[in-house]
Amino acid sequence: MERIDLPQPSSSRRRGRPPATNSADTRQAILKAARALFAERGYGAVTNKDVASVAGITTGALYHYVESKLDLYAEVDRDMQRTIYRRFQDAVVSSNTFLGKLTAVLEAAHQMGIEDPSLAGFVGAVRTDTRRHPEIDERLSRYAEAREQFFVDIVDAGLLTGEISPAHKPEMVEFVRTVLVGLTETVGMSPEQHRRAVDAVTGLLRGTIFTPLD
Numbered sequence: 001m002e003r004i005d006l007p008q009p010s011s012s013r014r015r016g017r018p019p020a021t022n023s024a025d026t027r028q029a030i031l032k033a034a035r036a037l038f039a040e041r042g043y044g045a046v047t048n049k050d051v052a053s054v055a056g057i058t059t060g061a062l063y064h065y066v067e068s069k070l071d072l073y074a075e076v077d078r079d080m081q082r083t084i085y086r087r088f089q090d091a092v093v094s095s096n097t098f099l100g101k102l103t104a105v106l107e108a109a110h111q112m113g114i115e116d117p118s119l120a121g122f123v124g125a126v127r128t129d130t131r132r133h134p135e136i137d138e139r140l141s142r143y144a145e146a147r148e149q150f151f152v153d154i155v156d157a158g159l160l161t162g163e164i165s166p167a168h169k170p171e172m173v174e175f176v177r178t179v180l181v182g183l184t185e186t187v188g189m190s191p192e193q194h195r196r197a198v199d200a201v202t203g204l205l206r207g208t209i210f211t212p213l214d
Contacts (some may be wrong), residue, residue, distance in 0.1 A: 029055040030065055032118075034076045039121030041130040043073055043136060073129075074139045079124055085150060087112060088180075098158025099205055102176065105154070106198045109183050114191050123181075151176045 033054035037046045048069055052062040066072040081180055091104035113120050130137040155172045158164035164172050183194070203209035 007061075026057065026061075027065060029057070029186075030062065030072070030084075031058045031076055031079050034072050035080065036118045038073060038076060038129075039118045039125050040126065042125055043069075043133055048072065070135060070139065073136060073187060076122065077126060077140055080119060082110075084112065084119065084123075085147065088150065092154065092157075096157065097161050101154050101157055101181075102205070103202050105180060106183065106201060109180065110194055110198050113189075113194055148153045151180070 004166075017091070030051065034046070034051045037050055037054060046069070048062055048066075049059050051072065052059045060074075068073060087108045088105045091108040092101040094104045096102050126136075126140070130140065151173050154176050155164060155169055158172065159166055159169065183197060189197070200209065
C-alpha cells in the first residue's frame with residue numbers, strides 16, 4: 001500500500017501547536033481519538049472540539065494538522081485502510097494458495113478486532129455516514145481501487161494453483177469481498193462470535209462443515 005500521512009498544513013494554518021511536542025505522536029493521538037469518536041457517534045455528532053479534547057490538545061492545535069472535520073474523517077479512513085490492509089498484506093505472504101491466503105487474512109482480521117475494536121467500529125460507521133453525507137462518499141471513493149485489487153490478487157493466487165476455475169473468478173472476487181468486508185464490519189460481535197464466524201467460513205471452504213445432500 002502507498003505511504004499515507006496527514007496533510008502538512010500551510011504556514012497560515014500552523015496555529016496553536018503545543019511547544020516541544022512530537023508531531024508524529026500528536027498525529028496518532030488525533031487519529032485514534034477521532035476514530036473512536038466517529039465509530040461511537042458517527043460523523044454528524046462529532047465536533048473537532050470533541051476530538052481535540054479526547055486527543056489531549058487544544059482545538060487550535062488540531063487545525064495545525066487538518067483543515068476541517070471532513071479532512072479529518074478522510075484521514076482517519078486512510079489510516080484505518082492502511083492499518084487493516086498492511087496487516088492483510090503481511091498475512092497473504094504466508095501462503096501461496098488461495099485457501100491459505102484467505103485463511104491467513106481472516107485470522108489477521110480476527111486478531112485486529114481483539115486488539116482494537118474501534119477499527120471495526122469505524123468501518124461500520126463509514127457505511128452509515130456515506131449514506132447520510134454525500135461529501136464523505138465522494139471523498140472516500142478514491143481509495144476503493146487499491147482495496148478492490150487486493151481482493152482480485154487473492155483470487156488470482158487460486159487461479160495459479162488451480163483451486164479456482166477462471167470461469168468462476170468474478171464470483172470468487174465477490175465472495176472474498178463479502179467475507180472480508182463483512183467480518184471487518186461486524187460491529188458489536190464479541191471475540192467469541194467472531195472466532196466462530198471465521199471458523200465457519202474456513203470450515204466451509206475446507207469442506208469440514210457442510211455435506212451436500214445431492
